[in-house]
Amino acid sequence: MTPSELSAQLLTIVDGALERRGESTLTVGIDDVPLERPKNRDHGDWASNIAMKLAKPLGTNPRALAEELAEGIRAIDGVAAVDVAGPGFINVTLDAAAAGALAKTIVETGDSFGTGDLYLGVKINLEFVSANPTGPIHLGGVRWAAVGDSLARIFQAEGGDVTREYYFNDHGGQIDRFARSLLASYLGEPTPEDGYGGQYIHDIAARVVAAFPDDLAVVARDDQQEIFRSYGVDLMFGDIKKSLHDFGVDFDVYFHENNLHESGAVEKAVNRLRELGHIFEADGAVWFRSTEFGDDKDRVVIKSDGEAGYVSGDLAYYLNKRERGFERNFIMLGADHHGYVKRLMAMTAAFDDEPYVNLEVLIGQMVNLLKDGTPQRMSKRAGTVVVLEDLVEAVGVDAARYALVRSSSDSQLDIDLDLLTKRTNDNPVYYVQYAHARTRSVARNAAASGVDRSAFDAALLTDPTESTLLGVLAEYPRIVRQAAELREPHRVARYAEELAGTYHRWYDSCRVTPLGDEPVTDLHRTRLWLNDATGQVLRNALGLLGVSAPERM
Incomplete structure (x- = not known):
């Protein structure tokens, strides 16, 4: 019996209790x-606090309600025992046959085990990386x-x-600095003070x-600078795409910021906010009244010189994005962009959308590479x-x-490079991949021994x-759903x-195979x-992380 099957039967029992109370x-x-x-x-295979959740709205004692629900659960085929503990926890123990049936299921x-319907049919736009095309992708x-990419896979697993x-980002001053850096390299001049350095510029x-x-x-x-701008940005972005592809990450859409400014999209957005009453003019500039929606200050949309504000x-x-039909939009930003969240949520509300629903901002912290316990700061490329x-x-894609x-x-x-190159159980990716490889080895040995x-x-x-193993396997669908709800792929890895x-x-x-002449x-x-x-669930979990599941190690 799967957890979802048990939940469905428990829901029927709960509905009965509600009906009896009118x-x-x-x-x-x-x-x-x-x-x-x-x-x-x-304490059993499964536990539920449903009685404690329902007791207050029903105006009843949670333990008494738990006892009532427990009577119904005891009648379910495959349930060996039901106990009520504490203030109203319901503990359920399945018989061996009901618990073990999960393995066959x-x-x-197969590959569909663990998938759900949390976001079934929901159009999701997940914007991530978006590094400026001025250099290789930093950590x-x-x-x-x-x-x-893992979060995208998890959302897809939930429908x-x-x-x-x-x-x-091909609009702005950083592209000018990139072009000037390339030109300086060509001319043999020093890197501009605000320019970009590294071997990749020369290449x-x-x-x-x-x-x-x-x-x-x-x-x-x-004209030389414009040539280096045009050719250089294309070459740099081509390198970025290849690096990401080799890392197992491909994008469905590459959206050019320049298009927003050349297509009239900025003017369209300003007009929409003006119609909604959230635009005003002062000091020769056009402003977005974002403080009405929780922002720290109002924002300049069009500067007094006619240039677009940030x-x-x-x-x-x-x-x-909203006009393209995306109901849920996610933006992943670095730690130095934490201050952007308020203005982005103000923008969402100003368009009559729901902050943290139609738009969510995920903030990621810094990464340090350690070798011999010492942080690695320099790159031969950048x-x-x-x-x-x-x-x-240093360690491979997986x-x-x-x-x-x-x-x-x-x-x-902090990523320990020494640890990640070890082929021991101390290395977490090796530990998980080896478990999968072992399931395949056991299957091969079983076939050789006549076990099918x-x-x-x-x-x-x-x-x-x-x-215990069946219990952990049964948890997988809940882990996937939780990872999607909380936007936390690391839960799949730890699982x-x-x-x-x-x-x-x-x-x-x-033992799966008999000993000797058994x-x-x-x-x-x-x-x-x-x-x-077990091998199937390990493959499914590693697949959500974009990590391979080796047949042999």
Whole structure:
């Protein structure tokens, strides 16, 4: 019996209790009937606090309501025992057959096990990385590449219609500085004081020279800079795309900021806010009255010289996303952008949308690379910062992605390069991948010993380690849903580590293949189902993280 099946039956029992009381105003849905694994397995397989949640609105004693619901649960096929604890917790113990049936369900469900409907049919725009096309992606952007792509996969697992979007910032002063840096490299001049340094500047400058069909030396300096701007930005962005692709991250949309200013989108957004009464003029400039919606100060949309203010792009871009039909919009920003949240939420409210629903901003903290306990600060490519390629070269794509995702993105992260190159259980990605490889090795050995999945008797799975393993497997759909609700992919990684450890302990206690001349029994066949179910869930979890599940290690 799966947790969802038990929840559905518990919901029916709850509905019966409401009907007996003549309660018609209180609506209870499947999400209101929580089931959790008790921390102490002696308390049973599942626990629910539904009686404590409903007691107050029903005006009844929570323990008495729990006892009433427990009577109904005891009548469910596959329930071995139900106890009421404390102020009204309901603890449910399944019989071995009901608990063990999950193994067959997982294998038969395959890649779809753990998927849900939290965002079924919801159009989601997930904007992440969006590094300026002026240099390689630094570690902060790399973290968002791993976290953002994993979050997209998790939203998709919950039914979301997800668009991965990269905001290509090709409008503004940083592009001028990039072009001047390339030109300086070509001319053999020092890097401009506010320019960009690093070997990549020299490499791109040389590629621009090679790609330009004419002799750059005879072109006027201003024209040379424009050539380096045009060719250089395209080359740099091509390198960024390739780096991300090699990292397992591809975007559905590359949105150019310049388009907002050239297409009239800014003017359209300003007019919409003017119609809503949120635009005013002062000191020759056009202002957005964002303080009405919780911002610290009103924002200049059009400066007195006619140039667009910084917030103008945000207004136009958000309106563009909403007009493209995206109901939920996510923007992932670095720690230094924390101050943007208020103005973005003010903008959302001004367009008559709901802050933190139609738009959410996720803030990620910094990443440090440690080697021999010492932070790594320099890159042979970028000169001043460590970039994506440095991390991948040091530990590989799988280890890099896993390390960046396994911790909450709102906390600073230290990555130990020495640890991530070890092929030991101290290395978390190795630990999880090895567990999957072991499930495949067990399956191969089983086949060689004549053990197949031709029979399944869940009642035979009575070893305590089997009960524990089944319990962890049953948690997977809830973990995926929770990761989607809280926007925290690291929950999937930590779950995978827990599952790997539980599987290794089961492997040490229970044999899938017979010893010596022992005959193959249904217990061996049933344990093969459990082994393969574990491998399936490990594959599904690693897939959500964009990490491979090796067949052999």
